[in-house]
Amino acid sequence: MAANHTIPKLSQSQAAEIVQKHYKLTPSSLRFLPSYEDQNICITTVEGDKYVLKIMNTLSSKDPTLIKVQTCAMDFLHQGGLPTPTALKTITGEDMFLEDIDCGYGLQKYLVRLLTYLTGVPISEVPLSPQLLYQVGQIAARMDNLLKEMKHPQLSVLHRGEFVWSLSNIPLLEKWLYVLDGDPLQEIVKSVLHQFKTTVAPKYSSFRECLIHGDFNNLNLLVQANEGSGYEISGIIDFSDMSFGCYVYELAITIMYLMLEHPNPIEVGGAILAGWESLVPLNAAEKDCLFWLVLSRFCQSIVFARLSVTLQPENEEYLMISSKKGIPILRKLFETGKEHVEKVWFTSAAEFSHLN
Structure with missing residues (x-):
């Protein structure tokens, strides 16, 4: 920070x-x-x-x-x-x-x-139709596939071992949990961290590695109206969190941030997943960990926002944008549970794929 x-x-x-x-x-x-x-x-x-x-x-x-x-x-x-x-x-x-x-x-x-300068407005400012969410998933997968082909003599600097925003480093959150002292949310975050260690970490070796944008969020995606009645992606900005990660990390991050802008957040995952899997189908381990990776990103966003406000109190309104929207969604996902949320995501993704 x-x-x-x-x-x-x-x-x-x-x-x-x-x-x-x-x-x-x-x-x-x-x-x-x-x-x-x-x-x-x-x-x-x-x-x-x-x-x-x-x-x-x-x-x-x-x-x-x-x-x-x-x-x-x-x-x-x-x-x-x-x-x-x-x-x-x-x-x-x-x-x-x-x-x-x-x-x-x-x-x-x-x-x-x-x-x-790229034209358009942040995707947070327009209605998130299933077609637009499908396009988001597809362009995220296309981007990561392209990045696998990138060559650069200093590419190794993107192996950012202790980078706090990497989903691999979720356990690092433990040392900042004090920012949630007295908040019942702390117990949910602790539970997610436990699930990460016991459910996600043992499956690392099955995740496919690649370069990722790492912050494919509702403010870093720009859209503009297309010739029909919808919108198309017109810009991908802010590559400062780019690093070597995994395909499934990019997908989880994308789903998490687009949830912040939808009246029924749980529905977001299906259309994004369908777009993503049209280019990069998930393997069994990636599918099994997607739910906890999405919740892990919510935890990062909330903890780091609280921490940043202690360093930049005058910038609180901007720093807390994602966190304020994310807290009730994290609670809802956690209470609904992995099995039900996955059923919604994977069932709607399969239905959506048949239509495209």
Whole structure:
């Protein structure tokens, strides 16, 4: 978790100066975008072009190789036909650069990129039809299949062993459970952690490994209206949680976040699963662990949100978006139980697949 003093807080004039200095572009307007640990600023130039200036927090900025490989992955997926941003080259031909900036804590080094702007609105702002959820599952699987083909001399940096958002590292949550002290939710989280250790961990060897986006969520998926009456995915953004993981992790993360936006969250899993399995059918171990992996992601989201608020109290509203929606869904899933939820998911996925 990035502490408050590590998070960039550039002013509009500082952002405009950086864009002029490194890209020879003249901004006509700047708009701050929501962000978890970094800073994102939408830049419109006098020519009418749009970009996103992304300034990494000081902790992430200390690992430019990791950011470089993630940026290459975005470009690789873009070349493969997926709607991902790409980094604009600076006047010296670089994808990114370190800049000394004073955000109120003295001069610190921040890693800066200027990314292409993708049109659309977050998927959280539109109705989630079964067809759109199917498309989400399918594009997530397509993305991970493409990433298996990616080559890069420093690809190994994406083996992020202690990365706290990795689903492999669910047991690490135990040391932060104190943020739920006094909250009955703590017992549910403890139960999920126990199930993870006893049910999921023994099946690791059967999970198929791959590179994953790792944060395929309701704010990182952009959509726009299509020629019919529905929507299509127009953008996949924010690759900062990208790492080596497993296919089933990506699927579980996707299902969890899309549940936050649906009036009947349990129904979300079936359509996403059908889209996913149209390209990457799950094996028996992956199917058996999907329920607990989805609940594990809910636990990560809730615990880390509470922890982050202790570090960034002024950003509480944004940090708690997923957590506030997720708590009642986690309770409902846990109380409903694995057997019933799986029946809903796998039965509706099978029915949906017959229609597509």
